[in-house]
Amino acid sequence: MRAGSRPAPNSQKMAVGIDLDPEQIGRARKRIADQYDGRIVLAVGSITKLPFADASFDAAFDVGILHHVPAWQTGIAEIRRVLKPGGRIFFEEVTQAALDRWIYRRFLEHPRENRFSEAQFLTELQRHGFKSSSPIHRVLFGDIFIGVAKLQGAGLEDQRSSEIANS
Numbered sequence: 001m002r003a004g005s006r007p008a009p010n011s012q013k014m015a016v017g018i019d020l021d022p023e024q025i026g027r028a029r030k031r032i033a034d035q036y037d038g039r040i041v042l043a044v045g046s047i048t049k050l051p052f053a054d055a056s057f058d059a060a061f062d063v064g065i066l067h068h069v070p071a072w073q074t075g076i077a078e079i080r081r082v083l084k085p086g087g088r089i090f091f092e093e094v095t096q097a098a099l100d101r102w103i104y105r106r107f108l109e110h111p112r113e114n115r116f117s118e119a120q121f122l123t124e125l126q127r128h129g130f131k132s133s134s135p136i137h138r139v140l141f142g143d144i145f146i147g148v149a150k151l152q153g154a155g156l157e158d159q160r161s162s163e164i165a166n167s
Ligand SMILES: C[S@@+](CC[C@H](N)C(=O)[O-])C[C@H]1O[C@@H](n2cnc3c(N)ncnc32)[C@H](O)[C@@H]1O
Pocket: 001, 018, 019, 020, 021, 024, 045, 046, 047, 048, 063, 064, 065, 068, 069
């Protein structure tokens, strides 16, 4: 996942990128070396346990991560936790139908259980208070879907209070 966005040259914004695989982080570090004045931070970590404070990011980018994560719903909950109210998730994901194809199974490694369709992914986002804020773009006959969703309404604390009140 990438949280934040690539900062514009004169921006003071920070971006943080994480991946579970230290090699991926090493490659990314080489690619951005000496750019952005240290405003991009890269770290090894899991989307299911983000090492960031609640409500600390304006945007999160899930670029083909969650379909690799057995507990992908926990990943969405974590993204929701670290986003500020009104924050956006930008996602590009792969469907279960695609992962079930011979070619994916033969050449790529993915968890087999608890994968998702586009509809299941969007429903999970909705369950966490996100609302789609762009039409979904589909590529490769719908194997890959790309979209943006915005975190609605109350801040995290308000939502937690209402969850407690309703439990
Ligand atoms: C298809 S690659 C996408 C890599 C990168 N986002 C890109 O667009 O090039 C999937 C990545 O998910 C990472 N990954 C798998 N489980 C993860 C987790 N729980 N937290 C963070 N990254 C994870 C893998 O290490 C792998 O680099």
